[in-house]
Amino acid sequence: MSDRYDPTAYGASIAEEYDSLWEGLVDTDAAVAALAALAGEGPVLELGVGTGRLALPLVERGLSVHGVDASEAMLDQLRAKPGGDTLTVTVGDFADVEVPGPFSLVVLALNTIFALPTQDAQVACFANAARHLGPGGRFVIETWVPDLNRFSASGSAVGVRRLTPTAASIDVAELDPLAQRMRTTQVSLRDGHLRLHPANHRYAWPAELDLMARLAGMRCEHRWADWARSPFTAASPAHVSVYRRPE
Numbered sequence: 325m326s327d328r329y330d331p332t333a334y335g336a337s338i339a340e341e342y343d344s345l346w347e348g349l350v351d352t353d354a355a356v357a358a359l360a361a362l363a364g365e366g367p368v369l370e371l372g373v374g375t376g377r378l379a380l381p382l383v384e385r386g387l388s389v390h391g392v393d394a395s396e397a398m399l400d401q402l403r404a405k406p407g408g409d410t411l412t413v414t415v416g417d418f419a420d421v422e423v424p425g426p427f428s429l430v431v432l433a434l435n436t437i438f439a440l441p442t443q444d445a446q447v448a449c450f451a452n453a454a455r456h457l458g459p460g461g462r463f464v465i466e467t468w469v470p471d472l473n474r475f476s477a478s479g480s481a482v483g484v485r486r487l488t489p490t491a492a493s494i495d496v497a498e499l500d501p502l503a504q505r506m507r508t509t510q511v512s513l514r515d516g517h518l519r520l521h522p523a524n525h526r527y528a529w530p531a532e533l534d535l536m537a538r539l540a541g542m543r544c545e546h547r548w549a550d551w552a553r554s555p556f557t558a559a560s561p562a563h564v565s566v567y568r569r570p571e
Contacts (some may be wrong), residue, residue, distance in 0.1 A: 338521040349486065350563065354551035355433065355466070356381040361389055362462050362566065363429040369456055371418035371449070372436035376402035379411060390427070392418050402487075419449040426458035428490075433466040437533070438525040443504075447536050454540040460571045463542060466551070468562045470527045475499045490514070504528065530563055542567040 355378055359368070364488040366387040373379050373391025375398055382389050382409070391413040393399050399415065402408045414423050418432070419440055440446045453463040475481045479499040486493040491514040498507045503526070510521040528536075534544050540551040545568040546553075555564050 341540045348472065350434065351551055352377055356385070357530070358551045358553065358564070359429065359431060359464065360385050361386065361467070362464060364367065366429065367425075367427050368429045368431060369423065369425065369427040371421075372432060372434075373402065373411075373413060374398045374556070376405055376408055378412065378431065378433060380405060380407055381410060383407060389460040390414070390423055392416055392421050392423065394418070411454065418452070419445045420452055423456070426461065426513075427456050428458060428461050430461070430463045432457055432464070435467045435525070437465050437467055438527050439523070441505075441524060441526050443460045443526070443528070443532075446526065446533075447539060450536040450540040450542070451535075454542055454569055455568045461569050463537070463567045463569075465533065465567075466562070466564045469560060470529055471502075471561065472499065472501065485510070525548075530565065533565060540567075542569050 352545045359378065363382070366389070366495045366499070368379075368382055368387050369390045370379050370389060370391050374395075376391070379389045379391050381401075385424060389411060391399075391402070391411055393413065393415065394417055396415060400411055402411065402413070414421060418436075431452070432449070437446060437449065440449055450463070457463060472508050474483065479501070481497045481499070483495045483497075484493075485495055491512075493510065493512045495507050496511060500506070506525040506527060507523060508523050511523065512519045530547065537544060544565060546564075546566040549555060549556045550562065551564055561571070
C-alpha cells in the first residue's frame, strides 16, 4: 500500500485545508461541552489532536490538555492559532506513544481510531489509552457506524460531503470487506483549485470496539448517537462511546 496513506502523509496533504473542510460539518461546541463534563478537573490526553479543534477550547475552559499527533504539519497549524504555542504536544503514533500521566480522560475523536491500519493496532490503541488513565478514568471515541449498503456491487462508493456555489467536496471510497478496509480519497474543489486527500480506514463495528475495550480492562459506560448525547439506535450513522477504567 502506498506511503501516501500513512498518517504523516495524510496530515501533510490536508493540514492547510483541514479546518475549512470540516467547518459546519461537526458540532464542536457540543463535543467540547461533553468532553469537559467527562473530564471533571482533568487532565486530558487527546490522541490525534490535529489542529486543536477540541484541545484549544478545552484549555480555555481551564483544563490541562496534552495533545498527540503523528503529523508535524497538523501541529504547525495548531501552533499558529491563539494559545496553540502554549499547548503541550507530542509527535507520535497514538497506538504506542507514551506521555507523562495519568489522565482523567483520553480522547480519540472524529473517526481517528479507523486511521489505524489493522485490528492489532486498534487493540494496542485501546490498551495504550487504558495505561494512560487513572483509576475511574474514561476513554472516549467518536466515529461512524460502518454502512456497507452504500457501496455498489463492485465495492465502490461516492458521497457528497459539501456542496456550495463556490466549493464542493466529495469522498470516493473503495471497499475491501474481508480486511474491513476502505481506501478513500477526499476530492476538494475550491476557488478553482482541485485537491486530493487520500486516506485509508480500517473500520470496526461498535461491538468490536467494545471487545477491544474489555481486552484493555475497560467497559462501555455510555454510547450516544452524537455529542449532544442523543440516544444511540440501530439507525444511528455515528456514535460517541465512553469506556471507563475501574476505580
